[in-house]
Amino acid sequence: MPTYSYRCTECENAFDIQQSFTDESLTVCPACEGSLRKVFSPVGVTFSGSGFYRTDSRSKPADSKPAAAAKTPAPSTPSFTSSTN
Numbered sequence: 001m002p003t004y005s006y007r008c009t010e011c012e013n014a015f016d017i018q019q020s021f022t023d024e025s026l027t028v029c030p031a032c033e034g035s036l037r038k039v040f041s042p043v044g045v046t047f048s049g050s051g052f053y054r055t056d057s058r059s060k061p062a063d064s065k066p067a068a069a070a071k072t073p074a075p076s077t078p079s080f081t082s083s084t085n
Contacts, residue, residue: 001018001019001020002018002019002021003016003017003018004016004017004018004019004025004038005038005039005041006026006036006037006038006039007036007037007039008029008032008034008035008036008037009035009036009037010029010032010034011031011032011034013029013030013031013032014039015030025038
């Protein structure tokens with residue numbers, strides 16, 4: 001369950017509480033019965049390991065060679081023989 005932060009607009013009481021996504025937001029301060037507001041904070045995300053940057057968002061090295069094109073046989077041409085009489 002996620003943890004939500006609340007702060008009272010009247011007494012400045014701040015607290016965190018675990019609530020389900022489906023639970024209603026709290027609106028009444030438990031200390032003074034004033035109005036509560038949710039406090040939004042930045043989320044700390046760390047991408048570590050060998051998967052994210054190296055395989056998903058990095059371009060291919062400049063020295064890499066494109067895949068070789070499949071060789072197709074040259075169209076056959078009739079052979080000519082010269083006849084001298």
